[in-house]
Amino acid sequence: MSADLPMPISRAAGAVDASAGRACGSCAVFNVANLEKLGVHTGDSDFVIALAGNPNTGKSTVFNALTGLRQHVGNWPGTTVVRAEGGYRHQGDAYKVIDLPGTYSLLSTSSDEHAACDFLLFGDPDVTVVVVDATRLERNLNLVLQILQITDRVVVALNLMDEAGRHGITIDTRHLSRELGVPVTPMSARRGDGVPDLLEAVAQVAHGRTATKARSTQKLGPAVERAVQTLAGQLTSEFPGLANSRWVALRLLEGDENTERAVRDGSLGDVERQHTARQRAFATQGGSAP
Amino acid sequence: MTLDELPLDGQATVTSLDSSGVERRRLMDLGLLPGIVVRAEMKSPLGDPTAYLVRGSVIVLRRSQAQGIHIERSAGRGR
Ligand SMILES: Nc1nc2c(ncn2[C@@H]2O[C@H](COP(=O)(O)OP(=O)(O)OP(=O)(O)O)[C@@H](O)[C@H]2O)c(=O)[nH]1
Numbered sequence: 001m002s003a004d005l006p007m008p009i010s011r012a013a014g015a016v017d018a019s020a021g022r023a024c025g026s027c028a029v030f031n032v033a034n035l036e037k038l039g040v041h042t043g044d045s046d047f048v049i050a051l052a053g054n055p056n057t058g059k060s061t062v063f064n065a066l067t068g069l070r071q072h073v074g075n076w077p078g079t080t081v082v083r084a085e086g087g088y089r090h091q092g093d094a095y096k097v098i099d100l101p102g103t104y105s106l107l108s109t110s111s112d113e114h115a116a117c118d119f120l121l122f123g124d125p126d127v128t129v130v131v132v133d134a135t136r137l138e139r140n141l142n143l144v145l146q147i148l149q150i151t152d153r154v155v156v157a158l159n160l161m162d163e164a165g166r167h168g169i170t171i172d173t174r175h176l177s178r179e180l181g182v183p184v185t186p187m188s189a190r191r192g193d194g195v196p197d198l199l200e201a202v203a204q205v206a207h208g209r210t211a212t213k214a215r216s217t218q219k220l221g222p223a224v225e226r227a228v229q230t231l232a233g234q235l236t237s238e239f240p241g242l243a244n245s246r247w248v249a250l251r252l253l254e255g256d257e258n259t260e261r262a263v264r265d266g267s268l269g270d271v272e273r274q275h276t277a278r279q280r281a282f283a284t285q286g287g288s289a290p
Numbered sequence: 291m292t293l294d295e296l297p298l299d300g301q302a303t304v305t306s307l308d309s310s311g312v313e314r315r316r317l318m319d320l321g322l323l324p325g326i327v328v329r330a331e332m333k334s335p336l337g338d339p340t341a342y343l344v345r346g347s348v349i350v351l352r353r354s355q356a357q358g359i360h361i362e363r364s365a366g367r368g369r
């Protein structure tokens with residue numbers, strides 16, 4: 001939250017390719033069985049899908065491939081600053097997709113990242129798709145593991161596989177999926193590769209047909225566990241319907257000032273109400289290129 | 291030795307972080323944690339801030355932040 005926190009400035013390899021900035025809607029037309037792109041006309045949706053991930057991993061490119069929209073895509077982090085919404089229909093279900101700004105963390109957010117975190121924590125998406133950069137897997141797994149602490153309705157979209165191939169990187173996706181406890185689908189979103197598998201994995205998780213079991217990185221001692229439970233209970237009675245009360249409780253126990261403030265001034269409840277209201281209204285807005 | 295003393299193009303391994311709280315958390319979320327190899331990529335004219343290559347991304351740190359990161363020089367030069 002502090003403006004002084006360090007931020008990475010670019011993808012290091014930085015090789016700006018000629019087609020950078022081209023929206024997927026204009027690239028190779030690919031046929032995906034059962035995919036009907038709904039653009040911004042999402043209407044009533046059966047499921048809400050959040051696209052999360054580190055900056056510059058191809059979230060907006062995936063969003064465009066799913067919705068047929070042309071969210072701005074760029075080869076530098078911070079291309080998406082406000083979230084965009086769009087939709088698609090797959091096997092009879094209507095999905096609403098939220099393209100979020102990139103974030104490195106749920107725990108130490110810069111101001112740009114704050115909106116993304118808020119939605120992941122309190123927006124209560126049915127499925128969170130974490131778009132990760134296959135060429136920087138180690139860096140990207142930090143956020144994946146943090147998201148797995150708050151939900152196991154997750155699909156990891158292992159993007160930029162074409163670039164990984166060029167760098168001689170191969171990834172054992174089945175092993176990775178087993179380790180993480182959620183589906184991992186390799187893809188090259190700019191070429192449209194891997195979209196059918198991603199749609200299928202999302203549908204499976206949305207319908208609860210895939211038994212996901214998020215890898216836990218946090219073993220709390222009994223005393224801390226009791227404190228978390230007590231606090232989480234108090235939070236839910238103060239803020240009914242609050243998603244991730246355990247996560248909020250842990251932040252309070254850590255002495256996180258922003259969380260303390262949000263609880264004290266009641267804005268934690270606002271975040272929650274806002275999202276509930278948004279879910280109900282289901283306005284057909286957003287989603288156009290700036 | 292601390293990270294601010296690493297010359298341009300020099301490479302080192304992080305051994306420990308002095309900071310605490312949200313600042314420490316942020317550094318770790320950006321990939322700066324013990325055992326990780328860093329490289330000084332670019333220095334501004336006065337050497338503050340400096341850009342470092344960390345886990346495939348370039349991260350900019352002020353000297354005061356780099357002073358709190360302990361390192362061990364490694365032989366490697368270049369990527
Ligand atoms: N080679 C390759 N490039 C890709 C792929 N997917 C996305 N890109 C490129 O990666 C860059 C970033 O894509 P975006 O979709 O803007 O990434 P983002 O995650 O939305 O970025 P932020 O909104 O800034 O966090 C663009 O230059 C894309 O063309 C892919 O599968 N392969």
Ligand SMILES: [Mg+2]
Nearest residue numbers: 059060079080
């Ligand atoms: Mg984007």
